[in-house]
Amino acid sequence: MSAIQDVRVGTAGSVPLRRALPRLLRSPLDALVGFADEAGGEVVRLSFGTFRPYLVAHPEHLQHVLRDNAANYVRDGKGLLWRPVRRAVGDAILVAEGPRWSSSRDVLQPLFTAKRVETLVDGMAVAIGEAVDVLNEPARTEQAVDANEALSRIVCQATMRVLFADKISVPDAVRVVAALGTIATAMVPRLLVPFMPYAIPMPGDRAFRDAVQTIDDVVLPIIRETMRQPSDSPDIISTLCRPRSVDGQEVTEQQIRDDVVAMISTSTETTIAVLSWLWPVLERYPDVAGRLYDEIDRVVGAGPIQRSHIAELQYTRMVLDELLRLYPAGWMIPRTAVASETLGRTRIPSGATVLVSPYVTQRMAAFWDDPEIFDPERFAPTAPRRQHRYSFFPFGGGPHQCLGQYLFLLEAPLIIATLLSRFRIQLRGNADLTPRMGASLRPRQNAQLTLVPVDRSHAG
Ligand code: HEM
Numbered sequence: 497m498s499a500i501q502d503v504r505v506g507t508a509g510s511v512p513l514r515r516a517l518p519r520l521l522r523s524p525l526d527a528l529v530g531f532a533d534e535a536g537g538e539v540v541r542l543s544f545g546t547f548r549p550y551l552v553a554h555p556e557h558l559q560h561v562l563r564d565n566a567a568n569y570v571r572d573g574k575g576l577l578w579r580p581v582r583r584a585v586g587d588a589i590l591v592a593e594g595p596r597w598s599s600s601r602d603v604l605q606p607l608f609t610a611k612r613v614e615t616l617v618d619g620m621a622v623a624i625g626e627a628v629d630v631l632n633e634p635a636r637t638e639q640a641v642d643a644n645e646a647l648s649r650i651v652c653q654a655t656m657r658v659l660f661a662d663k664i665s666v667p668d669a670v671r672v673v674a675a676l677g678t679i680a681t682a683m684v685p686r687l688l689v690p691f692m693p694y695a696i697p698m699p700g701d702r703a704f705r706d707a708v709q710t711i712d713d714v715v716l717p718i719i720r721e722t723m724r725q726p727s728d729s730p731d732i733i734s735t736l737c738r739p740r741s742v743d744g745q746e747v748t749e750q751q752i753r754d755d756v757v758a759m760i761s762t763s764t765e766t767t768i769a770v771l772s773w774l775w776p777v778l779e780r781y782p783d784v785a786g787r788l789y790d791e792i793d794r795v796v797g798a799g800p801i802q803r804s805h806i807a808e809l810q811y812t813r814m815v816l817d818e819l820l821r822l823y824p825a826g827w828m829i830p831r832t833a834v835a836s837e838t839l840g841r842t843r844i845p846s847g848a849t850v851l852v853s854p855y856v857t858q859r860m861a862a863f864w865d866d867p868e869i870f871d872p873e874r875f876a877p878t879a880p881r882r883q884h885r886y887s888f889f890p891f892g893g894g895p896h897q898c899l900g901q902y903l904f905l906l907e908a909p910l911i912i913a914t915l916l917s918r919f920r921i922q923l924r925g926n927a928d929l930t931p932r933m934g935a936s937l938r939p940r941q942n943a944q945l946t947l948v949p950v951d952r953s954h955a956g
Contacts, residue, residue: 525827525931529859537862539842542851549830549849550842553857555886557839561831561852562886563894569850571597571896572832584679584708586754590762599742600755601899603735607659608899612730616658617803617906624907624914625800627653627666631919635947640924643775643943647768648673650911655763659903661731663722668714669760673768675707676761680935682707715756719749732759761935766825767904769936771911773823774815775943776927781870787811789916796917798952801910812909814872820890822870824854825936829892854890855937863887919947 519527528551531540537554552561561569570593581591589600606612627650634641652669656662664672682700692698722737736752736759778785791811829852836846844850859867864874864887873879882888891898898904915921924944932940 523930525855525933528853528856532856533860533862537860538840539844541842547849549851550839550844551851551853551856552839553853553860554840555857555863555884558852558857558886558889559884559893560839561850562829562889562892562896565837566894566896568834568837569831570834571830572849581683583704584676584683585758585761586750588751588754588758590758595742596751599740599747600736603738603740604732604755604759604899607730607732607735608903610902613902613906614803616903617806617910619658620654620907621801621803621910621914623654623657624650624910628914628918631915631947632949635919635949638946640944641947643772643945644768646945647771647911648764650915651764651767651771651907654907654911655760655767659732659759659763661729661734663718663731663733664714664760669764672711672714672757672760673764675710676757676765676935678703678707711757712753715753715760716749719752719756723749723752732756732763763900763903765936766900767907767911769825769938770816770819770823770904771908772938772943773819773929774912775921775923775945776929776939777819777870778921779923779927780929784815784870784872788815788912789920792913792916793950796913798950799914799917801913801917805913806906806909809909809913810877811872812912813905814875816905816908816912817875817888818870818872821858821864821874821888823931823937824858824890826890826892826898827855827931827933827937828853854888854892855931857886858888858890917950919949922946922948 516527516531519530528540531542532551532553535553537557539557540551540553542549542551552558571591572593585591587596589597589604592600630649631641631646633639648670649666652673653666656664656666656669660669682704685698685700686692689698718733719737722733726738727734733756736755740747742751778788788811791809795805795808831850831852833844833846833848833850836848837844857863861867863882863884886893891901922945924946925941928939928941930940931937
């Protein structure tokens with residue numbers, strides 16, 4: 497069923513299967529970028545057997561789909577493709593539309609305003625500092641540090657402290673994040689054959705069930721306790737547990753559980769994924785590494801990092817933007833067309849799947865010079881303005897625009913500056929910049945790191 501038949505480009509015809517298939521097999525993401533580039537920004541019709549989505553890549557079309565006519569391009573959480581996702585996080589804020597979505601978005605949004613997030617910075621800096629302290633010992637004894645493990649712990653500690661008011665312990669949060677990772681892998685066979693009934697066992701089913709159980713064992717007792725004793729605390733769990741109704745029906749424990757799990761997932765996984773690219777990038781681009789270390793030494797010194805440092809970490813921010821351009825965690829944003837309409841030169845029929853991908857557009861030669869090169873200078877304050885807002889949209893856009901964007905842009909510099917003010921970080925092995933597709937986009941290889949403590953005894 498999933499054989500690729502042809503790739504239709506705009507109205508100009510199709511890329512023959514014999515040309516498309518080897519490219520898709522070698523590197524599916526780069527193949528998508530290639531098809532979009534070759535179509536000159538026109539809509540690309542992909543054909544994977546019965547699954548025939550439209551890839552929309554031109555910034556003007558993206559603005560139309562995500563923002564201007566968002567009501568016509570909905571997240572179809574009911575579709576077959578979403579079924580395994582729904583079994584993990586139900587109809588949560590990340591998947592839903594309509595009143596179910598707007599109710600959750602309305603209660604969560606006040607937690608993520610710029611003003612509120614600013615107040616979280618000091619707490620985040622302390623939590624990150626504590627989590628990084630644990631690395632002093634492996635650094636001193638020159639032991640390898642597993643990048644994924646270290647980042648998971650740092651991000652969980654920061655997130656649980658400021659967003660979840662420590663209602664979930666860091667070890668439990670790390671277990672939940674690992675279980676979510678298991679779910680993302682275990683659901684792949686089901687995604688490949690979405691029509692297979694659940695009565696027929698498939699590889700991954702058991703791991704999937706066990707992971708859901710692990711998550712429920714952690715979150716359900718906390719949710720029940722918080723529902724029993726509602727409070728005004730501005731953390732995610734207390735906020736979601738306050739009584740409210742959707743379409744006249746009281747929000748259920750299951751719905752709260754789904755939103756809580758979705759928020760744990762999105763507030764940790766995306767940040768870990770983006771930062772996991774930093775180590776291979778710094779190894780591959782020593783000039784970038786040199787400038788980054790210089791800036792952090794100058795601004796933060798021996799630390800600890802202060803809130804006022806963040807605005808001065810201008811190059812760090814440029815590096816982050818370039819990481820988000822080349823390795824956007826939310827690499828695929830699927831939508832379903834409600835009514836048919838013409839986009840550019842292509843007619844999109846009602847019910848069609850429309851794929852929008854920050855990864856694709858942000859690597860197209862039509863919108864970026866030398867798109868494959870990691871060059872933070874593109875984001876220098878003095879660089880020419882980009883032509884279109886939607887040529888760079890790692891946080892999506894329109895009504896579903898990421899709630900955590902501002903938080904990420906404060907949390908990530910805190911993590912980078914805390915780590916690099918204390919250690920020079922070297923990769924054990926070669927820098928591999930090949931992405932592995934999953935719930936988010938991570939390097940194919942999980943890096944093993946050597947941390948060399950910074951000797952500041954000679955600092956003037
Ligand atoms: C680098 C980090 C992140 C990236 C690249 C990212 C990306 C995105 C994207 C592309 C969307 C749009 C999805 C769609 O249109 O269907 C989105 C939505 C969302 N993000 Fe993020 N995100 C990041 C971090 C975060 C964090 C830290 C949080 C929470 C603390 C968060 C919470 C959300 C929520 C709740 C939504 C759903 C909004 C809605 O549908 O109304 N994200 N994110």
